[in-house]
Amino acid sequence: MYVSTWGLASAGPVLAWTKLEVRAERGALLRVSGMPFRAAQTAQSRIRAALAPLGLRWPGKSFTLNVRPPVGGDASQLDVPLALCVLAILGEVRPATLATMGSCGSLGLDGSLAGWPDGLAAWFEHGTATPPVLHPPRPEGVTPSHDGPTWGILPVAAWAHPGVSPPDGWHACNSLAECRDTLKREAWGGPRPTSVLPGPAPSATVPDLEGGNATKSGSATWDALHGEGLAKTWLSIGAAMHEPVLLVGPPGVGKTSLAFASHGLLPSLEGAEALELARRRQQANMSPPALHNHGTTLAQTPPLVAPHPAGGTAGLLGSWRRGLPVPGAWALAHGGLLFLDELTEWPRPARESLRHVMERHVLDLHRAEGACRWHANPWIVAATNPCRCGQRAERCVCPAHERHAYRRKLSAPLLERFPIQVEVGHDASRPSRTWQESRDWVAAIRRDRASGGALPWTAEAESEAQSLSQGNSCSRRVSRAVRRLAEGHARWTNRAEIHDVDVRAAWDVTWMARGGWWQD
Numbered sequence: 210m211y212v213s214t215w216g217l218a219s220a221g222p223v224l225a226w227t228k229l230e231v232r233a234e235r236g237a238l239l240r241v242s243g244m245p246f247r248a249a250q251t252a253q254s255r256i257r258a259a260l261a262p263l264g265l266r267w268p269g270k271s272f273t274l275n276v277r278p279p280v281g282g283d284a285s286q287l288d289v290p291l292a293l294c295v296l297a298i299l300g301e302v303r304p305a306t307l308a309t310m311g312s313c314g315s316l317g318l319d320g321s322l323a324g325w326p327d328g329l330a331a332w333f334e335h336g337t338a339t340p341p342v343l344h345p346p347r348p349e350g351v352t353p354s355h356d357g358p359t360w361g362i363l364p365v366a367a368w369a370h371p372g373v374s375p376p377d378g379w380h381a382c383n384s385l386a387e388c389r390d391t392l393k394r395e396a397w398g399g400p401r402p403t404s405v406l407p408g409p410a411p412s413a414t415v416p417d418l419e420g421g422n423a424t425k426s427g428s429a430t431w432d433a434l435h436g437e438g439l440a441k442t443w444l445s446i447g448a449a450m451h452e453p454v455l456l457v458g459p460p461g462v463g464k465t466s467l468a469f470a471s472h473g474l475l476p477s478l479e480g481a482e483a484l485e486l487a488r489r490r491q492q493a494n495m496s497p498p499a500l501h502n503h504g505t506t507l508a509q510t511p512p513l514v515a516p517h518p519a520g521g522t523a524g525l526l527g528s529w530r531r532g533l534p535v536p537g538a539w540a541l542a543h544g545g546l547l548f549l550d551e552l553t554e555w556p557r558p559a560r561e562s563l564r565h566v567m568e569r570h571v572l573d574l575h576r577a578e579g580a581c582r583w584h585a586n587p588w589i590v591a592a593t594n595p596c597r598c599g600q601r602a603e604r605c606v607c608p609a610h611e612r613h614a615y616r617r618k619l620s621a622p623l624l625e626r627f628p629i630q631v632e633v634g635h636d637a638s639r640p641s642r643t644w645q646e647s648r649d650w651v652a653a654i655r656r657d658r659a660s661g662g663a664l665p666w667t668a669e670a671e672s673e674a675q676s677l678s679q680g681n682s683c684s685r686r687v688s689r690a691v692r693r694l695a696e697g698h699a700r701w702t703n704r705a706e707i708h709d710v711d712v713r714a715a716w717d718v719t720w721m722a723r724g725g726w727w728q729d
């Protein structure tokens with residue numbers, strides 16, 4: 210069986226469409242040209258993992274893979290088109306469907322689609338009514354070539370422009386499963402699925418044009434992601450105590466999946482909040498919340514907004530358009546989750562403004578066109594690579610000065626506003642609560658705190674907190690955060706009072722704000 214498709218890969222400083230051809234036949238050999246053999250092998254194991262959530266296994270066949278033009282270094286750029294070829298070989302989609310289409314994005318081990326390439330959102334004029342199509346004409350940064358796809362699949366996260374639809378023929382997907390469903394519909398000539406915009410994705414509803422039933426997109430739980438007990442525990446505590454979380458780890462270890470799943474921990478919005486949110490979504494020219502999902506209207510589902518760094522300060526905080534204020538991701542995430550991927554990649558003004566709105570929960574937008582003010586207090590989860598190469602400390606290939614320059618992008622005042630700092634990617638432990646138990650726990654703690662509940666401190670905990678902050682001369686903001694997190698930890702472990710072990714656990718997750726991050 211022969212399958213071909215297109216993938217986006219970097220060719221020197223630019224991105225170019227790359228043709229992938231796969232021949233599958235009887236046997237168990239892997240032959241590769243146009244890509245390092247080792248890279249193809251690791252791609253194979255990543256795709257094998259991503260197929261599992263679809264209930265599929267890697268086909269027991271010999272593969273001949275040819276990539277033109279050849280790609281060097283990071284072949285993970287081609288994971289998505291390769292995975293689609295494997296779906297065709299498994300008979301899940303038709304090979305003819307793949308031949309004319311292109312795809313990109315980075316594929317998580319849980320089958321999620323993340324936002325690669327980084328510049329994708331910048332290809333769209335912010336706020337233009339008719340976004341340029343990828344072919345033709347080509348956006349800047351993509352080498353012109355006579356060949357290339359005329360339609361295809363892009364990750365929702367790479368889109369990340371509230372209110373801007375993908376160009377005609379291009380579909381934004383959250384996972385490999387969604388890619389498969391989209392391709393099936395294309396092949397049948399059935400109605401095109403409505404693309405999921407980043408506003409309510411991934412747990413919001415998507416209209417199912419065929420059956421009229423609403424379907425849930427994206428993974429609603431984090432059960433599919435093994436281990437990461439520490440991250441899951443502290444994301445739950447963060448959701449319950451409304452404390453911002455920063456996830457640190459190499460690409461592809463599930464930071465985005467964890468963050469998107471955490472959105473499911475948040476309780477539904479109350480009436481007034483839901484109304485306010487609907488008003489803002491209207492201002493941002495997003496679709497009205499008229500869909501139903503298991504009896505909950507979209508407006509009651511807390512928003513999940515995952516803007517892309519390329520959207521810059523305007524995308525994050527808002528702008529004026531045709532004389533009207535347009536809320537940015539921060540205001541649109543009110544009552545829900547604001548997920549900031551690639552925190553270091555945001556322009557400095559955006560990162561610094563973020564610091565202010567996280568402190569004051571108010572944003573005044575003064576522009577030549579006028580002034581306006583938004584109040585918002587979304588729960589913020591951010592993710593970052595530990596350095597440019599993204600590898601763990603022992604495998605990092607970055608020169609020390611580059612690593613330090615990269616890390617200095619996250620200033621001390623900014624890091625202090627993300628008191629929960631968790632490393633993701635090499636933690637095999639399991640959290641002490643299941644997904645559903647975590648969800649119920651978050652709701653219970655939020656109710657208790659809303660009615661003024663607070664835990665008492667033991668004398669040992671008090672003295673531990675004091676000696677840790679004095680002995681390490683940390684800022685008052687960090688000391689206060691440690692106290693709040695210690696309470697969250699005590700509640701998580703069902704203690705009726707805060708003990709010194711809770712203080713130490715809280716202290717451990719504030720490690721980046723204490724200097725080690727910049728000097729490492």
Ligand SMILES: [Zn+2]
Pocket residue numbers: 595596597598599600605606607612
């Ligand atoms: Zn590195």
